[in-house]
Amino acid sequence: MLLVAQVDLARWAIKHLNKLIALGQRLPHNLCEWARLSSYAMTDAHAYTQMMAGTNGAFFQMLGWDDDVIRRHLQDCDADRYVTRDAVAHAAGLFGHPLPPGTDLSSWWTIGGQYASNCQDLWMTALRSSKFDRLRLVVSRRVRRWTGTSGTRSTT
16 A cells, blocks of 8 residues: 555656646746746655655554664654654555544545555455456466476476
């Protein structure tokens, strides 16, 4: 579920960065307008990437990792800059945990819960899908070809 959330947050960040590129192409001679709109796009992209890092940090906290390890992974001596209340709520929602004591109900907790619900729905749909059956068949054929009959990798 963490990966699904990260992919979606990255998609939103990329959307804003693509908007930034398009603005540069569309407004090359209007510096004031470009500066204003590109700043919006950059800060929007930054907000999503910061939430990605914060959700990872919050997840690591949920696993009981040492704060120094989390700071090293986030490459920042102030991990609280990333692991905000919203990031903690997002991670809690992703894994079906209640909000930590003293944390107000956050829309990010709801969003995390929606990711988790959608993951389960997508997985169950994929398992029932005929495309999944075809994929399973292709994978099993390739595995048999790769392993041969003896269970080891074929050299031919």
